[in-house]
Amino acid sequence: MKKISIKNLKELKAFAVKFATTLKGGDVVGLVGDLGAGKTTFTQYLAKALGVKKDVKSPTFIIMQILETGTAAKKNGINHLCHIDAYRIEDEEELRLRGIEEYLQKKDTVALIEWADRVPSLHRVPGYKEITFTFGKGEERILRVQ
Amino acid sequence: MRILGIETSCDDSSAAFLEVRRDRVVRLEQVVATQAIHAKYGGVVPEVAAREHSFTMPLVLDELTKKITGSQDGRKLGEQVDLIAVTAGPGLVTSLKVGIDTAVSLAAAWNKKIIGVNHIEGHIYSNLITGEQPKFPALVLVVSGGHTELLLMRDHGKYKLLGATRDDAAGEAFDKTAKLMGLSYPGGPQISKLAMNGNVAAYDFPRPMIRDPHFDFSFAGLKTAVRYFLRDNEAKLKDEQFKADVAASTEQAIVDVLVAKTIRAAKQSKVKTVMLAGGVAANRKLRETLAAAVAEKLPGVKFFEPSLKYCTDNAAMIALAGYYQAKRRNFDDYKKMDVKIGWELGRT
Numbered sequence: 001m002k003k004i005s006i007k008n009l010k011e012l013k014a015f016a017v018k019f020a021t022t023l024k025g026g027d028v029v030g031l032v033g034d035l036g037a038g039k040t041t042f043t044q045y046l047a048k049a050l051g052v053k054k055d056v057k058s059p060t061f062i063i064m065q066i067l068e069t070g071t072a073a074k075k076n077g078i079n080h081l082c083h084i085d086a087y088r089i090e091d092e093e094e095l096r097l098r099g100i101e102e103y104l105q106k107k108d109t110v111a112l113i114e115w116a117d118r119v120p121s122l123h124r125v126p127g128y129k130e131i132t133f134t135f136g137k138g139e140e141r142i143l144r145v146q
Numbered sequence: 147m148r149i150l151g152i153e154t155s156c157d158d159s160s161a162a163f164l165e166v167r168r169d170r171v172v173r174l175e176q177v178v179a180t181q182a183i184h185a186k187y188g189g190v191v192p193e194v195a196a197r198e199h200s201f202t203m204p205l206v207l208d209e210l211t212k213k214i215t216g217s218q219d220g221r222k223l224g225e226q227v228d229l230i231a232v233t234a235g236p237g238l239v240t241s242l243k244v245g246i247d248t249a250v251s252l253a254a255a256w257n258k259k260i261i262g263v264n265h266i267e268g269h270i271y272s273n274l275i276t277g278e279q280p281k282f283p284a285l286v287l288v289v290s291g292g293h294t295e296l297l298l299m300r301d302h303g304k305y306k307l308l309g310a311t312r313d314d315a316a317g318e319a320f321d322k323t324a325k326l327m328g329l330s331y332p333g334g335p336q337i338s339k340l341a342m343n344g345n346v347a348a349y350d351f352p353r354p355m356i357r358d359p360h361f362d363f364s365f366a367g368l369k370t371a372v373r374y375f376l377r378d379n380e381a382k383l384k385d386e387q388f389k390a391d392v393a394a395s396t397e398q399a400i401v402d403v404l405v406a407k408t409i410r411a412a413k414q415s416k417v418k419t420v421m422l423a424g425g426v427a428a429n430r431k432l433r434e435t436l437a438a439a440v441a442e443k444l445p446g447v448k449f450f451e452p453s454l455k456y457c458t459d460n461a462a463m464i465a466l467a468g469y470y471q472a473k474r475r476n477f478d479d480y481k482k483m484d485v486k487i488g489w490e491l492g493r494t
Contacts, residue, residue, distance in 0.1 A: 035322050036370040040313060058314045058366070060322075061292030062156070063238055065488070088331075097198045099240025135377075 004143045005136065012038060015143065016045035019131075023050075025077040025108045028125045030116025033133030038141050039114045042131070046112070047081055059085040059114075064100050066109075079108040086115040095119065147472060150210075150227045150252070151465025152203075154245035155237030155265045156292070159202040161210045162461035163226070166469045170277040176462050177209045199244035207248070224256035231468020234262030235486030242485045253480040260480045261468045265459075266293060266491045267305075269423040271470065272452035272463040280450060281418035287408045289432070290424035291317035291332070294404075296361045296411050297492050299421075302470045305492030308411050309361025316400055317426045319365035323372045323396045327389060337393045338429055344387075344394025349375065351399040353406075361411050363403060372396055401432050405439050412444055421450040428457040 006012050023029075031039040040058045047056045051070015059065045067081045082103040086095075095101045104111050105125060116122055116130060123130075132144040151162040158178055165173035179202035208218060215222035232249035235242060246262070253260040270286050284299040285308075294311035314322070317334055324333020329340075352371050354364040372392070382388040412420050420440050426432060433451050440449040456463055471477075 035326055036366075036373040040366060044313070055310070055312050057311060058318060060318050061290070061315060062236070097240070098238055099243075100238075 001144055001146045004145065006038075006141045006143055008139060009041070012042060012141070013045045016042050017049045019145075020046050020049035023078065023110050025079070025110065026105050026127075028104050028111045028122065028128050029113070030119075030122050030128065030130040031112065031114045031133065032117045032130060034135070037133035037135065039133060042133070043083060043112055043114065047083070050078060050081055050110070052081060056083065059083050060087045063088060063098060064103070066103070077108060078110050080106075080110070082106070082109050082111040084111060084113040086113055086118040089115070089118050092119055092121055147228050147469055148226055149229045149231055149465040149468050149472075150223070150249075151461035151463075151468060152230070152232040152245045152249050153265075153268070153459060153461040153464045154199040154203065154241050154248075155233045155235070156241060156459060158459055159199045159206050159244075160459065160461040161203075161206045162465050163210060163214050163223075164462060164465040164469065166466070169274075169279065171275055171466065174275070174462055175210065175213045176460060177206045177213070178460065179203075179206050199241050203244055203248050221256075224252070224258070227256065227258055229468060229472050230256075230258050230260045231263050231465050231471075232260070232483075233265045233268065233464050234483070235489035236265060237487065239485055239487050242487065246483055246485060250480045250483050259472065259477045260483065261471050261476065262478050262483055262486070263464045263467045263471070264486075264489055264491050265464075266295065266297075266423075267303075267467045268463040269427075269452075270297070270299070270421065271467040272423060272456040272460070273421045273450040274470075275453070275456055275462060275466060278450070280421065281448060283415060283417045284419035284421055285408065285412045285415060285417040286421045286423055287404060287436070288424045289316045289404060289422070289426035291315060291321065291334075291426075293317075293424060294363050294365070295491075296407060298411075298415050298417070303474060303476065306494065307490065307492035308415070309363065309407065311363040311365060313364050313366035314369060316363070316365060316404060317424070319368055319400055320397070320426065320429075322369050324393075326369070326373055326376055327392060328383065334426065334429065337397055338431060340390050340393035341397045341431065342390075342394075344390030344392070346394045346398040348391035349395040351375070351395055353399050353403045356403050356406050361407055363407065365400065365403075368396070368399055397429075397431050401429075401435050404432060405436050408436060409439050409443050412440075412447065417447065419448045419450060420444065423452060423457075425458050427452055428454050 050073040160178040162176040211223045286297045288295040296308040298306040320334035329336040
């Protein structure tokens with residue numbers, strides 16, 4: 001596990017850009033952290049790094065949105081970023097019922113799940129990556145990557 | 147015209163029967179999936195199943211058939227219907243698909259016209275259920291758990307997106323600050339209730355982008371500001387007056403941004419009508435503040451707000467939006483109907 005201190009938005013952006021280069025199609029990434037910890041902001045930077053043109057809004061209400069990536073990412077086999085928000089998910093079964101499960105481990109798609117701690121079965125996904133966001137002092141955030 | 151409306155874009159399955167004569171709704175019957183309906187048909191079902199549209203939609207249609215025909219014979223409902231209007235997007239793919247598949251099957255079996263309606267357009271038309279007509283151009287503020295948008299409406303069906311949230315929706319800002327204060331989901335109505343006993347000027351929370359020249363919104367920063375504030379004042383959360391003051395100040399910050407941008411956009415586009423739509427349109431503070439601001443700052447401009455009953459997702463608004471599209475003969479081919487998960491109204 002890697003522990004990183006993020007002091008400001010600029011550092012969060014730099015981390016997201018670097019993290020994006022490690023991704024490949026089929027990857028599943030979970031984000032864990034409390035309200036305001038920076039999960040959606042991180043996702044916005046990551047999406048931008050993958051060439052997504054649309055504004056990435058919080059999908060809390062809609063639960064899932066599929067974003068088209070840019071040409072560079074597509075050359076690396078990532079055609080879509082599937083942005084999922086499990087904040088309103090009360091039962092893992094809902095992911096299947098709502099048709100979200102099928103977007104996990106899709107060959108040309110990176111799936112990113114906010115509030116991943118609400119979906120414990122994600123830990124059984126091969127190669128599953130998880131980033132945990134906690135609050136430090138002032139605006140600082142501590143990120144743990146595994 | 148008699149319309150069957152079907153809406154399944156998010157959590158609730160709903161169906162409505164609408165009879166409209168010369169733009170006036172003369173009959174409206176609506177059924178929304180509730181625990182009561184489930185109990186009636188299949189006993190109490192777990193929350194998860196209640197949210198599964200493929201399970202609830204047939205029950206909702208059965209109930210509507212009974213209301214309209216006095217029987218359980220679906221063919222009799224078909225005899226009463228001229229048009230089927232169904233939400234085609236935006237929303238969750240699986241949820242939308244259940245609604246569309248249902249509508250397509252019925253259109254084929256009954257040999258009826260079909261129209262795929264944009265969910266946001268449905269919210270806009272919830273304003274016209276009373277029969278009152280807007281003067282165009284109109285400006286619409288759409289605010290819900292998933293949307294915060296300013297749309298210029300030049301005529302029926304003609305939209306231009308002026309601005310939208312870049313992160314959290316206004317409804318989400320209500321729900322998440324409520325959660326930070328320890329209130330349960332959905333927190334919006336609870337914040338408003340608490341706020342009634344609070345001082346709106348107690349704390350000066352940020353009004354993100356309020357003075358920016360564009361019409362986009364951002365509420366994520368407000369949420370984080372409230373979070374920092376509560377972290378620094380944790381002990382006070384036991385005090386009911388403190389909580390009421392935080393709720394009132396938060397609500398005021400959200401309402402201030404929404405109203406300021408709406409008024410400015412209305413002036414810039416020289417509109418004749420301002421309309422409020424979406425789930426957060428039920429917020430009393432927002433209704434009162436926006437109505438007062440329109441009256442004071444936009445002389446001669448009409449203000450529309452949907453009745454509280456039709457603020458949340460419902461099939462009646464979808465049916466009415468379908469009616470106005472049918473007037474323009476804007477029908478869809480049932481063989482080619484598809485889900486439009488990211489359908490944005492007025493994006494050019």
